[in-house]
Amino acid sequence: MTAFLTLFQSRRTALLQILAAGAAATTGLPLWAQPLSSRPIKVVVGSPPGALGDVIARLMAQKLGDALGQPSIVDNRAGASGGIAADYVAKSQGDGHTLLVAPDAVMVVNPFVFPKLPYDPTKDFRSVALLGKATLVLLVSPALNAKSFAEFVQMAKDKPKSITFGSGGPGHPSHMAMELVASRLGLQLTHVPYKGTSPALQGLMSGDVNAVIVSMAEAMPQVKAGNVVALATSGPAAKQVFPNLPEFKESHPDLDISVWFGMFAPASTSPDVVLRLNTEINKALGQADVSKRLAEFGLTVTPGLPTVLDQLMAADRARFGPLVKALGITAN
Template identity: 40%
Template sequence: MNPLLSSRRRLLGAAALLGLHPLMAGAQSGAWPQRPLKLVVPGPPGAGSDIFARLLAVNLQEALGQPVVVDNRAGANGLIGNEAVARAAADGYTLLLSPSSAIAINPVIQPRMPYDARKDLQPVAQVGSAGVLLVANPATGLRSLADLVRAVRAQPDRIVYGSWGSGSTGHLVMEGIKAEYGLVMPHVPYKGVSPLVADLLANTIGVGFVDIASPVPHIRAGKLVALGCTGSARGPALPEVPTLTEQGYRFDVDGWYGVFVPAGTSPAVVQRLNREINRILATPEVVQKFAAQNMPRPPLKSAEEFSATVWRDMDSWQALARTARLRVE
């Protein structure tokens, strides 16, 4: 073959590739998303994370131009759903909406985690800051944290409390309360919020920590009594319910709901998701819907700011776990 012709062909080929490369790169960067997205919720239908995920999914679908399907994967205090996302392809099509307990608390108290949240998950956006509610069946006669402390001290072991899972936020907070006030209260861990609320309504169990959203209708109907909430501020749907801090309990770390993707997901996809989610959360309609579910106005953090919140909270929960000498049951 003529060396000059061969060289010319190589140069033409290289030029063609160089010419096509920006177009290909542009297509790749603009191609996402080209198919439906899955939003994994590590809780059952009706739980707080599920309620907020469905509100977010409807609006995110409109923003991205692709269906966003909510996939409930409940169990093991969020480990099942969170691990599924941690092991998923980092292609931007599998998202996670998780409560803080499943991300920040599990690594503190689980002796053998099936994944490493710091290495396997990428924080995207904080959907909201939210505490948990301490509620009781009206038949107990309890109306405040002080009532609970007096009742338990008078008859240790008589009052049993429930949480939506071993290692959940409610479990950890109640163990901290027990440690601070010297209380003896057996713990019954449920597999999710829904069965816990059902047993609280039936007075099968007298007291429990639940998420901020699912019990609101029952509290308004007088079927449950809210004794207090964690967090730095009262919930917008239940402004009459004081925080536990107002009632003298010293530990205060806000819980949160957040969106995550598998580690290694394109930074461009992470930033696009953060931008779209924050835009959705800032709309008056969504703010109003979240407030109706007792969710305070979202903080609208960048992905980097949310990451800092997640890892900082791990340290705070670890301190509480040490104080309460907590272990998974």
């Protein structure tokens, strides 16, 4: 009787394996991609509700959930310049159920700025997909009386350190963008850090600083209201709203700057799962409702393989790493 049960169980197991393999072959999808459980897909983001990162995370969570037939949620873990969210995902199980949406600073700048980072961007994650690039805009106070980007540059050269600029904090994308402009064009500006770009923009409008670089979504309302003056942009997306603005890269070839967002999985995630996620994300980015929604925030979608994101990070680390070290930028 025991031998019979053992034989029955072994044949039953073999049959189930054959059926499972057949199902995968029929659908053409990895077994993970099929709705095997009710566990939700958790998309973690290091920004509060309503911020650009949160908007992107919610769109991607919804599209992934719909495509894979599983529930999805967004987990907002703001703090430490995105480090809290990144550390959480880095230590999560690599089964495709916990993902990170993060801007470039989390993966590129933070390792150079924070002396003790709890995660390693080069070892703790697998790139899933580049989600998009956000256009940046240089804004100045009307009181500065700079009518063009060329005039702004000349003012800064004529009086070194006299022009002040606000940023979202040490190492923040708004900080690094302005420092890169200054470095490449030979300018000496005075940095005034704030706790976020919203306070920095308020500082500009109140006259506490002369300039800021912020996202197009943040810039548009204030430019249209006449509270600030737009002088230059980081990408062509702004041309639709500000057709006469020059791009930074017209002044220097290494000023092709933007804030990008990517999706990442824990390093232990299998390549098959990453590829499946990448496929569904690229499908979502190609949908009109997604691209339209992101365009409202000045974000240009950029579908591609995970290697595209890997290459972008490597290039940005090579560019921003030496700049951070040269300027001695640190965050506590």
